[in-house]
Amino acid sequence: MKKPIIGIAGDIFIENKVPVIGCEYDYFKNNYAEAIINGGGIPIYIPVVYDISILMDQLSICDGLLVPGGQDINPLMYGEEPKPLLQSTIPKVDKFQILLIKYALSSNKPILTICRGTQILNVALGGTLYQDISYAVNNPIQHNQLTELCNVSHSIEINKTSLLYKLFGEYLLVNSAHHQCINKLGTGLSISALAPDGIVEGIESKNNKFVVGVQWHPEMLLGNESNMIPLFQKFIEATNFV
Numbered sequence: 161m162k163k164p165i166i167g168i169a170g171d172i173f174i175e176n177k178v179p180v181i182g183c184e185y186d187y188f189k190n191n192y193a194e195a196i197i198n199g200g201g202i203p204i205y206i207p208v209v210y211d212i213s214i215l216m217d218q219l220s221i222c223d224g225l226l227v228p229g230g231q232d233i234n235p236l237m238y239g240e241e242p243k244p245l246l247q248s249t250i251p252k253v254d255k256f257q258i259l260l261i262k263y264a265l266s267s268n269k270p271i272l273t274i275c276r277g278t279q280i281l282n283v284a285l286g287g288t289l290y291q292d293i294s295y296a297v298n299n300p301i302q303h304n305q306l307t308e309l310c311n312v313s314h315s316i317e318i319n320k321t322s323l324l325y326k327l328f329g330e331y332l333l334v335n336s337a338h339h340q341c342i343n344k345l346g347t348g349l350s351i352s353a354l355a356p357d358g359i360v361e362g363i364e365s366k367n368n369k370f371v372v373g374v375q376w377h378p379e380m381l382l383g384n385e386s387n388m389i390p391l392f393q394k395f396i397e398a399t400n401f402v
């Protein structure tokens with residue numbers, strides 16, 4: 161039987177060194193592909209494009225969409241001015257990923273979002289971000305761990321009514337590599353997990369069959385103490401091909 165095809169939303173790396181300065185490289189971290197294969201799917205990459213009809217055709221061959229981690233999101237996307245701790249952004253990647261998410265939602269394709277992917281899912285649905293965690297809470301825990309991401313770093317508490325709870329129960333140890341976080345929730349989204357300092361670590365949509373966002377990096381925790389393969393399996397099962 162054919163395995164589900166999972167599109168990984170594109171990102172761009174703009175080279176800043178001669179002799180190829182200004183070149184825009186498609187930028188994909190292989191760990192996402194490995195995680196999709198572990199979950200039973202076939203990963204493909206969706207390069208950043210600006211033509212909506214091509215974007216829709218790209219998505220039409222995918223059974224599900226994974227939106228990966230990446231750079232900061234331009235705050236103009238959610239109607240805010242930049243604050244001093246904002247890091248670099250690529251607005252055309254933001255626009256592409258927001259369109260991709262909107263079309264995936266309208267065609268009810270399962271969506272798994274990770275780190276920045278979860279933040280842009282929230283923005284795509286009208287939500288906002290804190291441009292740095294220090295703007296969100298006074299005494300945050302460390303969310304940019306200094307150990308390798310294959311190690312867990314902090315705990316989260318999971319909402320009992322969430323899909324995440326069915327997979328992992330009430331408490332989970334996760335890794336952490338983010339300096340921004342969710343502020344106002346987008347339409348139809350609910351919080352599925354919180355860190356001990358109150359930072360949002362998971363969101364879900366109840367309006368779709370599988371729209372799950374996590375703030376940590378499950379693709380870096382395959383098969384170790386917080387085994388994240390069930391999350392990828394559940395995502396890929398939701399495509400109804402298996």
Ligand code: MN
Nearest residue numbers: 303336337355
């Ligand atoms: Mn965190």
